[in-house]
Structure formats: C-alpha cells, structure tokens
Amino acid sequence: MTGNNKNRYNGTPNNEDTMAERITPRKENYSQWYVDIVIQAKLADYSPVKGCMVIRPRGYALWEKMQQTLDRMFKETGHQNAYFPLLIPESFIKREAEHIEGFSPELAIVTHAGGEKLEEPLVLRPTSETIIWSMYKKWIQSYRDLPLLINQWANVLRWEKRTRMFLRTTEFLWQEGHTAHSSEEEAREETLRMLEVYRDFAENYMAMPVLTGIKSESEKFAGAVNTYSLEAMMQDRKALQAGTSHFLGQNFAKAFDVTYQTAEGSIDHVWATSWGVSTRLIGALIMTHSDDKGLIIPPKLAPIEGVIIPIFKSSNKEEVLGYAREVLSAMKQEIRVEIDEDEQNSPGWKFSEWEMVGVPLRVEIGPRDMEARKVVLVRRDTGEKIPVAGEEVTRTAKALLDDIQQSLFERARKFREENYHRLDTYKDLRKLFESEGGFVEAHWCGDPDCEGKIKDDTKATIRVLLDRKPVDGAVCIACSKPASQVAVFSKAY
C-alpha cells in the first residue's frame, strides 16, 4: 500500500509542521498527493475489485452537487432524462465499424447467466449509443418526432489497463446525452450548445477554466464525425479532458437504420449528437484547486459551505456553545453550514480536519468572540482570518463565499495563462516538454504523421484544434509545410 513513497503520514505529528502531515506535498510526489487527497478527504476508497472504487459519502455528495446543477442545465436546454439498460447485445456494438474498433479492447462481456451459456453474449455498456439508437429506430418516424433530446445518468464499464481514482476507473458514473435531429445544421448546433453548457459549468461552478475545441482524427470518439472537448490544465501542467460533445453525423442512424419522413415527404436518415461528463470531474476539481493541506472545493459545489468551530473550556462551554448555536441558526437560513461540537478533539485538530475535507469557510467562535459578539471567518483558499461582528456574519460569509469562488477561478486561470505558450520552432516545443511542460499552441499541417512524431518525441498530444485558422504563411511546427490548423499540444491524463 505504501509503494516506494516514504512520505506518508506516520501518525506522529511533529511541531515543525503540524498541518496536514497526512498529505504528501505536491512538489515531492504529485501522484501520491492526489491519492492522499482522495483517501484523506474521504472522497473514495479502493474496492475489492481491481480498478474499481467506492465513492464515499463526501465524494458522492460532491457528485450530487454536480449532478443537480448539470441536470438543471440540461432541462433548461430542453432535454429529458430516461434510462437504458446496462446490458447490450454484443451484436449491437458491432453495428458501427469505428465504434466497435474503438471499444472492443475495453469491453466486459457477460457470457453466462442463469446457470446457462447465453445464446448471444451481453456487453456491459461502455457507452450507450448502440442500445439507444436501436430504440430510436422504433420511436422516430416523422420530422414531427424530432428533435429527440434525451439524457441518462448511468454507470459505464471500460476495462482499463491502468486505473486512477476518479480519473480512470473500470466503472464510473456519468451522464450521456443522445439527441436526434432532422438536419445536420441543427445537430451541429446541439453539439456546440452542449459544449457551451459544459464550459459554463466548468468555469462558473467548478471554477475551472477550460479550453474548448475540436479533436484531431486520432483522438476523436469512435463513431463520431467530430468530437469537441473541454481541456483543463491541472497543477502539474498536464491536460485533463473534462468533457466531450460529439457530432455523430448519420453514422449511428445508418448503422441502426433510423429514418424519418421529412415535411416534404422524402425519407432521410436522422442526424445525431452525444455528449457526456463523468465522475472524472471530481478528479479535475481536486487537481485544479487543492493544496498540500487537503481538498479545496469551490463554494458553489461544496456540500458544506461553512463549518463553525466553537472554542471552549469546560468552564465556559455552555455560554460559548450557546452563542455558536445562535450564529449557526442565523447562518443556516442562507448558507449550508454545520457546527463541530465534538469535545474530544482540540480546535486546532478540527481546523486541520475541516481544511482537509475542503470546506470553503471556517467560522471560529471562542470566548473572546462571544464577549465581543463577534466571530472569526477563515478562508480555505488563502487562510486569511477575518474578524466580523456577529450580526454581520451571514452577509460577510456570503460575500466571502462569492469571493472565494471568483478567486479560485482567477487563480486557476492565471496559472493556465502562465503555462500557455505559443511556439513556432520544433526545438522550443521539445525543450518545453522536456522541462516544465504546459499547453503549447502551435501551427499544424493536419498530417497525422506530424502529430505522431510529436507524440513520440515529447509524449504530448493534440488536446484540441482551436476554432481559428492559421495566419497567412504559418507553417507546421513539425514539418514546416503550410499549416492548416492551430493546435494546442500537451501531455495529458
């Protein structure tokens, strides 16, 4: 369990560094830091099955906050929820050539059930395009049935060789939207609309700046015509794909023979999109904001926005607690706040513990505060302590939460800007990825060979192609032929 890491919590606090000694510092071992946050903040735990994880209540509460917000956004853009089966006939997956080629190495297949060998094996869904389109064939006859805008919240299974908590697990939770349209234009609009919904969510709720754009052929979804992606920069300067939105063209409509009668009376295949984000967003959230003291959750997604820590002795316990509870009931009206009345642990212990689990705002209330009818507010993001009068607590706390939300976004945005480079020479590109890394915006000719060469030489891949044409005379950073695309390269998760 310890691996080759020698810096894990040894259970012995030392006076030099009393805070968060359960978490490996980022600069020592970034991967271990990430694992420590997940475990110590009680977001998830390992399961008995390889590559799977148990999402614990604190992690699941975070997912529920994400779900609530996204679900509202999907409904506001006209989508309805439905649920399709986990088990998919193997033959369905094989209907679309690229789709099966892309997914077959990752499939888990049920061959026996009820004590008998199945006539046709059943695939545990890696994604639901095939089973959904088999149903859409039944549901769509006329242009009057379109658009069909359905989303589902579900688990999916992909047999991954190398797994990491939240970032890549064998089973994960996600939502997948599947829409059918009567025109290419409308389907393309839908693809971009949902991409923007995701951007809105990432930036305004997760406080995570994202770059959006189209994927190169080699990186796109198996079965899509175009894949659009959101790419965020983690604190180790690597990119994380945070969500995708696909324009599927008529690929699945043709594979499943989904046609409709147009207003003019002709028969045509429908146009499709699919789009999804997963529990991977929790990993993205961790690696965007958290520090060596533990998790940091942006207020809008924090299951608990504030925690009150009363500081008392046995001699003044009742008075301090009484005042703290007054403050609690006042704050509760407008803020998701809890009080930690535990008497066994010292206040200092509680400070560290609540910092570890990422609560954005701490409210310290001790005897001195009580006498002055004040409290001390402490920001999780900066550690700044702000004394405030009792009757001002709720208003100030709300303002601080807003400010924390904004500051987290700004801090992440600034970090990304500082590590975003526009490069023109191959030498500079190699040098960058040999050293600190980051995002590199560069011109590309569009040839997969150049993309492959860059990957071989630097391990960086094209994260997205920007929606912007190269300036006149621009040349590919790899081969110096005329450029057709502006690409963003990065090492990625």
Place this chain on the structure above:
RNA sequence: CGGGCUGUAGCGCAGGGGCUAGCGCACUGCGUUCGGGACGCAGGGGUCGGUGGUUCGAAUCCACUCAGCCCGACCA
C-alpha cells in the same frame, strides 16, 4: 500487458526459520485540557494479503496468485 517497489492491528511501520508477534498514532472508558493536530491512567483490537509447497517447526524460505503505488505500452 511489460519493468520496478510494497502488502504484518483502522493508519504508519519494526521483526526476516524457534516458546505468548511488537512500537507509534488512531479506537474504547474515566479524569484533566481546549484561539493551529493537548495529557494522564486503564483497556480492546492480529487467520502476518491469499493458495500451495519446503521443514520437526513458516509472518520469516520457495512457487503461484491477488491487490496497491511508481515508470512504460494502451486508452471516449
């Protein structure tokens, strides 16, 4: 899937053929503490990851296997 490292109490570790397997933290009880991880006293907790072998005797040696971490290959 390949290379490396690691599995002993909830966590972090020590012990490396021999009698009853230890330490720190955590946990339980009582008391004192309490503004950045407090302390005393008394307790509870172990099929030494699993299976099979070698041996008079295995946590310890061997084989296989499972799991985790790191590095690769692969990967919407």
